[in-house]
Amino acid sequence: KIDASSTNDLEQRMEAINSILEKTYYNVETHSPESLDWFNVLIAQTISQFRTEALSSDNIVHSLNDALTKAPLPDFLDKIKITEIDIGDDYPIFSNCRIRKNPQNLSNLQAMIDVDLADTLTLGIETNLLLNSPKPLTAILPVQLSVSIVRFSGCLTVSLITVGENSDVESLEGKGTALMFNFAPDFRLEFNVKSLIGSRSKLENVPKIGSIIETRLKSWFIERCVEPRSQVVRLPSMWPRSKNVRQQTTPAAATATT
Amino acid sequence: KIDASSTNDLEQRMEAINSILEKTYYNVETHSPESLDWFNVLIAQTISQFRTEALSSDNIVHSLNDALTKAPLPDFLDKIKITEIDIGDDYPIFSNCRIRKNPQNLSNLQAMIDVDLADTLTLGIETNLLLNSPKPLTAILPVQLSVSIVRFSGCLTVSLITVGENSDVESLEGKGTALMFNFAPDFRLEFNVKSLIGSRSKLENVPKIGSIIETRLKSWFIERCVEPRSQVVRLPSMWPRSKNVRQQTTPAAATATT
Numbered sequence A, B: 001k002i003d004a005s006s007t008n009d010l011e012q013r014m015e016a017i018n019s020i021l022e023k024t025y026y027n028v029e030t031h032s033p034e035s036l037d038w039f040n041v042l043i044a045q046t047i048s049q050f051r052t053e054a055l056s057s058d059n060i061v062h063s064l065n066d067a068l069t070k071a072p073l074p075d076f077l078d079k080i081k082i083t084e085i086d087i088g089d090d091y092p093i094f095s096n097c098r099i100r101k102n103p104q105n106l107s108n109l110q111a112m113i114d115v116d117l118a119d120t121l122t123l124g125i126e127t128n129l130l131l132n133s134p135k136p137l138t139a140i141l142p143v144q145l146s147v148s149i150v151r152f153s154g155c156l157t158v159s160l161i162t163v164g165e166n167s168d169v170e171s172l173e174g175k176g177t178a179l180m181f182n183f184a185p186d187f188r189l190e191f192n193v194k195s196l197i198g199s200r201s202k203l204e205n206v207p208k209i210g211s212i213i214e215t216r217l218k219s220w221f222i223e224r225c226v227e228p229r230s231q232v233v234r235l236p237s238m239w240p241r242s243k244n245v246r247q248q249t250t251p252a253a254a255t256a257t258t
Helices: A002-023 A037-070 A207-225 A251-256 B002-023 B037-070 B207-225 B251-256
Strands: A081-086 A093-102 A105-131 A139-164 A175-183 A188-197 A229-234 A245-247 B081-086 B093-102 B105-131 B139-164 B175-183 B188-197 B229-234 B245-247
Touching: A002 A105, A002 B037, A037 A081, A037 A093, A037 B002, A037 B093, A037 B105, A037 B139, A037 B175, A081 A139, A093 B037, A105 A188, A105 B037, A139 A207, A139 A229, A139 B037, A175 A207, A175 B037, A188 A207, A207 A229, A207 B245, A245 B207, B002 B105, B037 B081, B037 B093, B081 B139, B105 B188, B139 B207, B139 B229, B175 B207, B188 B207, B207 B229
Parallel strands: none
Antiparallel strands: A081 A105, A093 A105, A105 A139, A139 A175, A139 A188, A175 A229, A229 B245, A245 B229, B081 B105, B093 B105, B105 B139, B139 B175, B139 B188, B175 B229
16 A cells, blocks of 8 residues: 555656656757857856956965964874965856756656866975884974865766755745756866975885875865765755845946836 | 946856857857746646645644734734635746846846636634723624635746855855845735624625735735745755665666666
């Protein structure tokens, strides 16, 4: 009996999905992928604004230095000094947007989007490895390190889901919409790691160090937003509110309202 | 001297805009409008989920009745009872997305999107007009009212802007991205208002009542999100975080990870 009702439930959800596709004139089998050139422009503009602000009065260097000063470091690491920052000058390109049924949840439609970024984002630091054994500061080993992300590409999956702060309470209050996104496991993330260790006899670009850092950064990404994991970010309500009104006050705007 | 520096500033912003357009391969003069069929599907799915929840155990009737009970009413109005609710069964269609320079702010690029909704959203209520002069409850006039939105179409303008909680502090912390949107003044919003006033000699569909309600609802909309006014809604950060991770736990997902 439970089986029958859950089958009915599934059937109802499938019907709902088909009704949505019909009323929005979207056939998942035959619809061609759509371009997102407009979206690329809006995102690029945001990134550009962020970069301008990051560069003004060395904002990003200060922010990062503050973060590194406050961060708890292991006792074998000396203070970290930032020697190089490159926040890039190119923009991600989103393309080929298509709607597909979620194979893991047939009552959910999702958008799949190709993302490609060819840019150089670099962070270079300088520190010392402190060897505290057999006694404190037995040896101090200078380390210079620079890590660049030079390429990212992957398939992004996006959907909108309903979330509730207290989902067990049957009420519309506290309900909201969240953006759920993740990347397919076959993403491509390429790094360029440069290292220089030691003072007199310098070790340059030890391959082991590059691969440790690459693995750590990739794990960071995989653990957060690569399938089967997703990021779920609650979106604010777009319902028009008085407190969100902003009025144009330029002379041009004033004449435009007449 | 001030003129020269502000001209330089404007020139720099224009250069930044041109660089964005170049790097995203978007020519505002020649690029054809893009379809948003995928977006229509995602939005429809969200609306559909909202409707399902609103209808389950009469959630929306309870929520609205609660709101109306709590709302402070003028002393000439009796308790308001909801007699009819229709939350519609169709979805908005977004189309013709194109990037344009903002004529009021040349250093801002915005997306313009046509929106069309043909649906019937109805709220019907029943109450009494209380005539309290010359003395309290001199007369009680029953009123039945039903207001339907049957059509909306307009041109939506969307852009992403940088906002700061404390914009005077030169810091990246507290900085965020906001979605700014409004509708062009030539939007179309059509209503269907039905009214029935009085007990014995009934007045049906007094045109004055319909036009008062239409004007009030249109003003509500115009004051919030019609040019030159905009809605500015701060967006949450999309930076991947541990606390936003959701992992699929279905058997299908478990095998997909191997």
